[in-house]
Amino acid sequence: MCKMSFKKETPLANAAFWAARRGNLALLKLLLNSGRVDVDCRDSHGTTLLMVASYAGHIDCVRELVLQGADINLQRESGTTALFFAAQQGHNDVVRFLFGFGASTECRTKDGGTALLAASQYGHMQVVETLLKHGANIHDQLYDGATALFLAAQGGYLDVIRLLLSSGAKVNQPRQDGTAPLWIASQMGHSEVVRVMLLRGADRDATRNDGTTALLKAANKGYNDVIEELLKFSPTLGILKNGTSALHAAVLSGNIKTVALLLEAGADPALRNKWCRLQQG
Structure with a gap:
């Protein structure tokens, strides 16, 4: 269990934080060896020297702090640990x-964040691989339901996505609001990510809680490369229960090339007149 306790800051402790942040190993060792700076001293937010050195990627300082007895699993006020910070910043040597x-x-x-979620969100593939090898849970989720795969899809990190999928990540696992990884990748315009997820069984027509689909969102944004990938896996365009279609979304957004693409794909030509009126007006 990860515990948190706070100790009062002192001028020497502040100097130690500076040394850990800047990677000044000689000064850090001098302060620790003086016996006047606790290796687990904290700042006002509960940050430890080890967290600071891990965030900055100063492996020599990290090693010194650990060998002097720093508690690796202490948590900051926010719940973050040294491992979380190292993973977030992509410092694989520190993580190992x-x-x-x-x-x-x-x-x-x-x-609800974990080191795996942080590394996936920022696209640090080597760190993700290291975390998984050391027992990180591929099904970790933020409290809003976002998975590592979701966060990687949002950022468009294709190598991380491939690794997560090959490690057992669920391609259709949505957030609590119903947003699936394919939906968020489509919204962000990551066509290669969309293609890979479709190949791995992503549901093209899965709807969010508000009823929107990946295709409709791509049309709304004018991401034609994404639309083309989505149509390869299903030529049907689909109309939502409220009557909204991808073509309708493209028309309202004024995406001319997207309208043309959807019409060529067989979208309802009855909407062509509405498009013409918008063009003239």
Whole structure:
């Protein structure tokens, strides 16, 4: 279990934080060896020296702090740990080192974040691979339901997505609002991600809680490359229960090339007149 305790800041402790942040190993060792700076001293937010050094990627400082007895799994006020910060910033050497001394993948932030979720969100493929090898849960979710795959899809990190899918990530696992990884990739215009997820069984016509689909969102944004990938896996355009179609969304957004693409794909030509009126008006 990850515990949190706070200790009062001192001028020497502040100097130690500066040394950890800048990677000044000599100064850090001098302060720690003086016996006047606790290796687990914290700032006002509960940040430790080890967290600071891990965030900055100063592996020598991280090693010194751990060897001097720093508690690897202490959590900040927000719930973040040294492992979380190293993973978030893509410092794979630090991540590997921390695992060698018992770093936990189970500590969570206030929004449910874990090291795996952070690494996936920022596209750090090597870190994701290291975390999975050391027991990180591929099905970790933020409290809003976002998975590692969802966060990687949002950022368009294709190598991370391939790794997560090959490791057992659920391609259709939505957030609580019904947004699936394919939907968010389509909204962001990541056509290669869309293609890979469709090949791995993503449901093209899955709807969000508001009833929108990946195709409709891509049409609304004018992402023609995404639309072409979506149509390859199903030529049907689909109309929502409220009568909204992808063509309708493209018309309202004024995406001329998207309108043309959808009409060529067989969208309802009855909407052509509405488009012409908008063009003339």
